[in-house]
Amino acid sequence: MINHMRRKKLLKTLAERGSATVAELEGVLNASAATIRRDIAVLAVNGQLVKMHGGARHLAPDKPGGLVGTNFWENMALHSGRKRAIARRAAALCLDGETVIINGGSTTHMMAAHLTESQLTILTNSFFTAQELLTQSRNEILLPGGKVYREQDVIVSPFDNDVIQNHYASKMFIGAAAVSPLGLLESDPLLVRAEIKLMKQADELIVLADSSKFQSRRAGLIVCPLSRVGTLITDSGISAETSDMLRAQGIEVIVVDAEAEPS
CATH class of the missing domain: 1.10.10.10 (Winged helix-like DNA-binding domain superfamily/Winged helix DNA-binding domain)
Incomplete structure (x- = not known):
């Protein structure tokens, strides 16, 4: 050829x-x-x-004002059974009366379906997650100011001084484009900056990552090192080697059975 x-x-x-x-x-x-x-x-x-x-x-075609990354709805369809099981387990970690942060993402969004009876204060930068929680639950919902990026379903503020810094959460739930020994990885510098701002307002960082994220090569920007992560929830597709590596970093690894979830 x-x-x-x-x-x-x-x-x-x-x-x-x-x-x-x-x-x-x-x-x-x-x-x-x-x-x-x-x-x-x-x-x-x-x-x-x-x-x-x-x-x-x-190299995706440039989109005016867009972010680098896969479309939110495309991500929702990928490994959906794994993600639903992970999201269900993550929601069970939320205690009534807490303030939590739910970062934008397909797996974190699926938590909303399991928080309808909760009594939480939830800060989220996901427009769709906020919309679902507002209509389907009695949780108090907080949104940061900023621009809504429809394709990634995330609200990003261009300012350092915004509503985020006025709130503190006991837990932050976050996904990742990829997880490596270097830490959590993302594709877009604006997303990385936004996620770092949110992390500063939370005590414990809980990562929701299906097992495909440990083989993913779609991201190259470090959001945070693994030492910042307290808990990681994944599915049974994770290798023993990867699980051992995470635990060696002091991370509590929770493995869910994705097959128990409908596809």
Whole structure:
């Protein structure tokens, strides 16, 4: 396969998958690892993809005022059974009378269905989560000021001094684009900045991450180190090696049975 045809197919593969490793691309393109690495380097210089350790990521078209990341509703459909089980367990950690922060995200959003009978003060930067809780529960709901990014369902404030700094929470529930030994990872610097601001207002950080997040290569910006995490809730797809690594960091790992949830 000549260079331009192979590179065109490489870009098409990334557009379909979002990201791919060199090993995966070897099978798709029927080319050597060295050839694929050269192609990735050339396309990265041309601004046609994002080069990542061991592979490459699709470069989504620019959207005015948009954020880097997968569409919220697309994320809701991915591994939904795992996410529902994780969200149910996370909601059970909320105690009546508490103030908690629920960060925007597909798994954290699913907590709302299990908080309808709770009596909480909930600060969330998710418009859809706030809307569901306002209509389906009697919890007190707080929203930060800022711009609503529809595709990611998140409210981001451009200001350092906003309503967030006036509230303190005993727990913050957060997802992640990926989880690695370096910490929680995200794709967009604005999201990272917003999440760091929220973390400063919470005592315990509780991470909701299905097992696919430990293999994900779709993010490269560190939100926080693992040492900041108190509890991580995941599904039974997590490897023993990963679980041991997390526990060695002092994290309480809660594993749920995703198969017990309807798909």
